[in-house]
Amino acid sequence: MGPTDQRRSSLSAVSGTRPAPAELIVVTHGAAVPLAASTLRESVAAEARLTGLLPPGARLTRIFGPADRLSDKLAATAQESVAGRFLNYFTVRDAGFDLETLAHRLREDDLVDGAYVKPATELPIAPLPMPRRSLAPVPSVTPDFRARQSYLDPAPHGIDARRAWTQPGGRGAGVRVIDIEGAWRFTHEGLTGKRGGILGGEPRGDEDWRNHGTAVAGVIGGGVGGFGITGIAPDATVSAMSIFGGGSALAIRSAADALGPGDVILLELHRPGPRHDFRNRADQAGYLPVEWWPDDLAAIGYAVARGVVVVEAAGNGGEDLDAALYDLAPADFPSTWRNPLRGGDHDSGAILVGAGAPPPGVHDRDHGPALSRLAFSNHGARLDAQGWGLEVTTTGYGDLQGGGDEDYWYTDVFSGTSGAAPIVVGAIVCGQGIAAHGAGPRTPAEVRALLRATGSPQVSAPGSPAGRRIGNLPDIRALAGE
The missing domain is CATH 3.40.50.200 (Peptidase S8/S53 domain)
Structure with a gap:
């Protein structure tokens, strides 16, 4: 999806603000099924294995929180019958700048269904010059706008x-x-x-x-x-x-x-x-x-x-x-x-x-x-x-x-x-x-x-x-x- 360093060095043309950092996401294989003890055990084992593939200092985080809490959060919702799919999503933090190389390494593991680097996130303000701050004296009480x-x-x-x-x-x-x-x-x-x-x-x-x-x-x-x-x-x-x-x-x-x-x-x-x-x-x-x-x-x-x-x-x-x-x-x-x-x-x-x-x-x-x-x-x-x-x-x-x-x-x-x-x-x-x-x-x-x-x-x-x-x-x- 393109070189990570180009994304990270880009500045927003609208404001000069640096976009949010690129994100490395890992998605494991796992069926969209109701949560069960066996499903949780398999997911915890997958998490441990993926952690072993990370470079020193990098951290694997579950996007949907602790595996054993997910069942209660989705109880009686339309997603309860497929809640197992939410165990598959992880984000990798503190992995350094070479996210694309790490994503490639993770994709080579049989447990991984996808590993991708999301491009830097920006604010959807119009692509126009930013307004200039007024230098006029500020009144003691703000006017009614x-x-x-x-x-x-x-x-x-x-x-x-x-x-x-x-x-x-x-x-x-x-x-x-x-x-x-x-x-x-x-x-x-x-x-x-x-x-x-x-x-x-x-x-x-x-x-x-x-x-x-x-x-x-x-x-x-x-x-x-x-x-x-x-x-x-x-x-x-x-x-x-x-x-x-x-x-x-x-x-x-x-x-x-x-x-x-x-x-x-x-x-x-x-x-x-x-x-x-x-x-x-x-x-x-x-x-x-x-x-x-x-x-x-x-x-x-x-x-x-x-x-x-x-x-x-x-x-x-x-x-x-x-x-x-x-x-x-x-x-x-x-x-x-x-x-x-x-x-x-x-x-x-x-x-x-x-x-x-x-x-x-x-x-x-x-x-x-x-x-x-x-x-x-x-x-x-x-x-x-x-x-x-x-x-x-x-x-x-x-x-x-x-x-x-x-x-x-x-x-x-x-x-x-x-x-x-x-x-x-x-x-x-x-x-x-x-x-x-x-x-x-x-x-x-x-x-x-x-x-x-x-x-x-x-x-x-x-x-x-x-x-x-x-x-x-x-x-x-x-x-x-x-």
Whole structure:
């Protein structure tokens, strides 16, 4: 899948931020069967044998946690009858830089069905120049920027969040969200109060990763108080899980274990795919949603089986995800892998989000017809919903309000499927909060079906017909069944 050193030395053209490190994943042979004592013994023996193949200092970690705890975690779920398959997934840590050579060595063992190096993970912010931080003096009290958050407005151009706030549960109380990416600043004035903080991983000490996570958290659950911004679901509990230290699949599994049915995981990640030989690129061309990789696909399926709604940025690769290219399994993937972007039996169960244009005139700019696909957004039959991919006002970055203290930074231009996905999450959380006061929170499948059946329809733009599907913009009123 390409030389590891090229992936690791690449910098994100968007921000100058170094991508997350490449990850070495090992998948052993093992049947998709119910867990039994014999299955556990065989898996533990395989783990010991693989550990013996690693170089000094390297560590083998089970992505789905201790083998003897898995049965309880999947009891009474749709995955219980095939839970044995989750024993097959391992990540290798602290193995040094020559991951491709180690992957090749591991694949030569009869126990191993696949061993592959995932390319460096990036943030799906639009491939545009990053905003400049404002150097204007910061007032003693932050102004009220809520009028700039037009995505809160009624349909068809917004998600009707302001009306949702007038309904019981419509501010997201009782619903928990875990954002999976790299870093955050929960000390920001707009994120204090009912915030869950960072639950796991090792947050990257990097301003651009931190700005991104702060912006996402603000869109979903930013605070209220007559200043700054208000998140779509301001009473929800927003927490975070970093991919640094353990990798993306382990973060997804850990988040799923921390949540309950009806709660939400957001995946703010994408990776370079096979279109350009899995190489990190300045323009993000060919980047894919993370579910295309086998371990992330398994982890998403694990979370969905536990009743957790998983929302995933579709990526900024400008790709047709229906292309036959994505049906081709790399030689180092396990033999059981099938392209999840085709849906059907191999569907991840996640909600895939594309990036649509905001209404012309927002922030005095025009990006084409409202609800049309932005050129950088991936598209295809698998996409379920869209959010604004430009002009998202939220916490972080400092172009709208800057100064020397990150706790008071705000932006007008958060973007990409990065900006779109938390808008969809916010709508889901409000809908789940309202539903909790009625029949109860909806299942992941029910939420996805509602997103596809309701909302404000995608429109065509020059060079971007509506047939290049990114889905509808959510309408919370419809999501809530009103």
